[in-house]
Amino acid sequence: MKSKFFAGALALVLAELAFVHPLWAQTLQFPGLDPDPSASAFARVRDYNWQDIGEIGLWASSVGVSGANTAAYAELIRNSAADLLALPDLPIDLRERGEFVLTFIHQRFLKGGYVEHQTRLDELFRTGRYNCVSSAVLYTVFASAAGLDVRGVMTKDHAFITVHIGDELIDVETTNPMGFDPGNRREFHDGFGRLTGFAYVPARNYRDRTAISQIELVSLILTNRISELETRGRYNEAVPLALNRAALLKDRRDPVVSDFFSDPQKDLVDRLLNYGSSLMKSNQEAAALQWAALASRQYPDPVRWQEFIYADMNNLLVRLLRGQRIAEARDALEANKELLSPENLVKLDTLVVDAELVQLSARVKTAEEARDILQIIEYALVRGSLTESRAREIRDFVILKEGERLSSAGASRDAIEYTEAALAKYGRDPQLEGSIRVYRSNRVAELHNAFAALFNAGDYEQANRFIRAALEEFPRDRNLTQDLSLVERALKSR
CATH class of the missing domain: 3.10.620 (C8orf32 fold)
Structure with a gap:
């Protein structure tokens, strides 16, 4: 069964509802489109x-x-x-x-x-x-x-x-x-x-x-x-x-x-586009999209209208995403996706998906949530909504965040195993490999501190058994080897 987090996040990333937010429903008094x-x-x-x-x-x-x-x-x-x-x-x-x-x-x-x-x-x-x-x-x-x-x-x-x-x-x-x-x-x-x-x-x-x-x-x-x-x-x-x-x-x-004598039909589309651009420049991107939908049907020019619609939609999404209005950006893209060519829709969807994944990744607090967001990243990759390099960046962020959570909770061994499993699944990654070295150092410190507590309490027998088990986990670790020598001398001197 999928978690509530996964279901909600996936819906946010892959929503197909033609939802029209009030922002996109605003209508200006556009110029008429019929000549005198x-x-x-x-x-x-x-x-x-x-x-x-x-x-x-x-x-x-x-x-x-x-x-x-x-x-x-x-x-x-x-x-x-x-x-x-x-x-x-x-x-x-x-x-x-x-x-x-x-x-x-x-x-x-x-x-x-x-x-x-x-x-x-x-x-x-x-x-x-x-x-x-x-x-x-x-x-x-x-x-x-x-x-x-x-x-x-x-x-x-x-x-x-x-x-x-x-x-x-x-x-x-x-x-x-x-x-x-x-x-x-x-x-x-x-x-x-x-x-x-x-x-x-x-x-x-x-x-x-x-x-x-x-x-x-x-x-x-x-x-x-x-x-x-x-x-x-x-x-x-x-x-x-x-x-x-x-x-x-x-x-x-x-x-x-x-x-010198401008073609009247091309000139007309230029004027239609110029009016739309004036709306775009005044941050009325939603109105500009409505204008493009109306005018392009009556006076088609597929290449130039598509260029305009893509530029306008991109401006709108960037403005919303910079303001952290990510859900509104998704609504806007869904409401206007029929205006976009398949290629441009994919490019803009990538923009929104990226922001959604960054937002979701920042909210990850449990192993279950980390697993779910990694599944969403894989789905976005298959769907073409994320590049491999960007997927690796976000994925590393999630894996590192979960590993750090485990390590900070005193479970460095779990952090090591979790990250090693990720490496086995996704392939070599210098950043993750570096984090494993840190987690191993943390784990050695945890083992040494646990040994020291036993040793300082005079429980040499238990300290001896503990450090020998630790050396099975890190057989060539210098600090743990020194701990073993210390407890062995203590046992002999009794």
Whole structure:
């Protein structure tokens, strides 16, 4: 029959109950995992016109922003496009028309100056401030309305426009009113049309440029908003924008492949993982696991989600184990084991089993308890929850502890026999062999002291018999041999 200690300890180490502790049942208000319906509706449009680009640009700018009023700005775009087309001096020549549109948007809208992170169209209309993306999208809308073939271009950290006129591709640096075909000479005129001089807008060194479609250009509004939110640690707010970007670009034709234009599906999983990591870093590992369980089902990426879940679970277990909350660590692992791959479950189980065995080993007080914990170690070895080297460490601790208990109780002979039996079972072990030498020394001291008590009491006959029996146990011990000589001389001198 197994002892109560063994039954309880084994249950602690090998429990299979799906117990959910209140700590793991906590639920945050997670970001939603469904995109805005407009994103899918926009994605289904096959041929975008300038009004579509304006509408989608306003949506990308304001989605998730409380109180956003895009209808008024959409009306502003339509009216302003009508004004542009009605201007009597709108050039017929397409090159001149492209430059004219750039001047038009700067004079009418881009009055607040360049601001690096101001990527939203609605904010552009409200304040006049802009960056490369918002100004490029605005130019795309009005240049397309004016009949120009306009496409986007991006580099590692910049966006601009190309106007296609026949076989010619003309760059447009939309952040600069002089940015049409940068590097060419510009004429300056006064208010009466008189030529006053020339200026040059230096062409930027656009290395590793990537051509992108108009809808991909608009999606950079969402990309920039996501980046800005994550820079400020607002990962939960970045998730919906990533969902919307992925949905918007899902059905695009000939999607661009570039190191600079992040794949929307991969980018989405990155944002989901970043939000989970933010929970992990704030010691909300349990919530991060719940988030991973929810998000990974809807947006799978087995390798990266498994890496995240393992790291999060490891952090949680380490934190609990360091606080000696070992039972809670076991509960947490059991409650979340379905999220883990078999390999990672074994690794984390090893972590908890180790802590459980250390705790149980420290509590060993009897021979029965020592025997039980040694059986658990053997079972954990077979199960793969313990390495051979770690099993030897814990096993030695238990054996040494029990041997010391026996030796301290004056039973050094029992300690020697117990440790020798362990050596016979588990093989050579320098630490255990060293302990046997100590126990033998203690045993010799016990025998010598018992002999001395008899000898000092004058019971030489009994002392003689006792020391001869002791020498049978330790036949070559020098101290015991001296004791025998002493008692023999005493007997002869009587």
